[in-house]
Amino acid sequence: MLPRIPYDDLIPLPDMAQHQAYSAQDYDDLGAASKLHGDLQVLLQLTPRELASSASRWTLRHLIAYRLLVRPEAAFLPVLRTDHDQRCPVCSPGGHQYYPQTIDRARTDTLTGTTPRNLCLKTEHELMQLPHGVLWVALARAARPELTGQPRAYPRRERKQAQREGYVNSADAIPESSSPIEESSSEFDADTSHVDDDEHDVRRNKPEEVTANLVSSFLQQALSVCLLQHPDGLTAQVEVRPRVERRMTIAVVTGHVSITAEDDGGICLMRRTDLGWQMSHPYWALLEAKRAFDRVDFDGNKGAYVPTVSDSNLAQYLGEAIITWKGNQSLLPHGVFLIAATNTFMRFTKFSFSRDYLRYLDATTVGAQLEMISDPGKEVFVSMQSSTWFNLQSSDGRRAALCHILALLRWHDAEGSMHHGGDADPDDGDGEDGPSSSYEVNDDTESEMDDGDDMDIGE
Numbered sequence: 001m002l003p004r005i006p007y008d009d010l011i012p013l014p015d016m017a018q019h020q021a022y023s024a025q026d027y028d029d030l031g032a033a034s035k036l037h038g039d040l041q042v043l044l045q046l047t048p049r050e051l052a053s054s055a056s057r058w059t060l061r062h063l064i065a066y067r068l069l070v071r072p073e074a075a076f077l078p079v080l081r082t083d084h085d086q087r088c089p090v091c092s093p094g095g096h097q098y099y100p101q102t103i104d105r106a107r108t109d110t111l112t113g114t115t116p117r118n119l120c121l122k123t124e125h126e127l128m129q130l131p132h133g134v135l136w137v138a139l140a141r142a143a144r145p146e147l148t149g150q151p152r153a154y155p156r157r158e159r160k161q162a163q164r165e166g167y168v169n170s171a172d173a174i175p176e177s178s179s180p181i182e183e184s185s186s187e188f189d190a191d192t193s194h195v196d197d198d199e200h201d202v203r204r205n206k207p208e209e210v211t212a213n214l215v216s217s218f219l220q221q222a223l224s225v226c227l228l229q230h231p232d233g234l235t236a237q238v239e240v241r242p243r244v245e246r247r248m249t250i251a252v253v254t255g256h257v258s259i260t261a262e263d264d265g266g267i268c269l270m271r272r273t274d275l276g277w278q279m280s281h282p283y284w285a286l287l288e289a290k291r292a293f294d295r296v297d298f299d300g301n302k303g304a305y306v307p308t309v310s311d312s313n314l315a316q317y318l319g320e321a322i323i324t325w326k327g328n329q330s331l332l333p334h335g336v337f338l339i340a341a342t343n344t345f346m347r348f349t350k351f352s353f354s355r356d357y358l359r360y361l362d363a364t365t366v367g368a369q370l371e372m373i374s375d376p377g378k379e380v381f382v383s384m385q386s387s388t389w390f391n392l393q394s395s396d397g398r399r400a401a402l403c404h405i406l407a408l409l410r411w412h413d414a415e416g417s418m419h420h421g422g423d424a425d426p427d428d429g430d431g432e433d434g435p436s437s438s439y440e441v442n443d444d445t446e447s448e449m450d451d452g453d454d455m456d457i458g459e
């Protein structure tokens, strides 16, 4: 006889329920989300406290009131994909007649090759002797589980994949070191880069600074080692660099509410002056580093672990993008690229703002805001497209991230970001065109760059 199952066991516990992440793709979805949250539709229906909160405290309710539409994530960021397929120097070495970028092939191959074996067991001295040593040190720091000395406060989840041979325990669950390692004379090892939910849990307490440092180390390798920005024999006038300085923006919405947002660095354009290098455009991309994913799920179709972003993290990305865009209109006429990062993962996102969005942010009454969003002749939304997450512990992840960074630079070339003026003061207008750059600008790219970035949500 079968044992009776207690009734309570048949009811899913609330914390076990799979929360559906925010995913409004069109106005209908936005309307449905609004109904679920007290018919919240526009900015001035947020509480005064919510409306004034800094971007780092935004929540699901801000996603609705600021009218975010998200596209399904893609293997390559749609706005960059066509250009990447035609002009990537990493993926199509020498096969085409013209490439706008030149890379150091040998160093690119080592960056996108296998990860140093026993990454997390090596001394930093040993790692620093390897090519791209700074990156491996930063990667080992981010991959190392955080040992807090506290017992785990949550139950162990059942592993969704067979444990690997040589697996010791979750605290030692470092993908690079816990896999069976064939003795090899090479310092580099085959990829074993998946991070499941348990492994993610032991990294949950990792400070965001560790992740921000990893991403800026990776950007440094991409921009200063792999990419050759300056032809020999010419004095460089501009250079694209990682920005490690955080930048705060304050922008006013609804005519009177000041909101602050601070990023974790990003990619910037530097320009040579008589006094030295000056930051000319700080916002080629923003970096937002977060401590932890909401959860990491196994996707049977993809055969891989897929991180899920919490609604509040998504809202904080949105807040960062909107406030930076609002406060720097002259520098960001075509929207905002944001690199999101969590432990060893990074993903690329692009926020685009519809035609009437700025007027929506500036409308000063609930009535005026409601009128705008119900007028079929007006477009009031922010659209976010995003790549999948790339794990910098895997060679595929590093390669995809490098391809994105190079494509992002070509996008800025085509959009003329290179020629923005000598300082980044938000209210300084467009600035004068700088001296011609030694960074090759290819005028032919323009026609194809906007592929995949259209704002049409009519269907």
Ligand SMILES: [Zn+2]
Pocket: 084, 088, 089, 090, 091, 092, 403
């Ligand atoms: Zn590529």
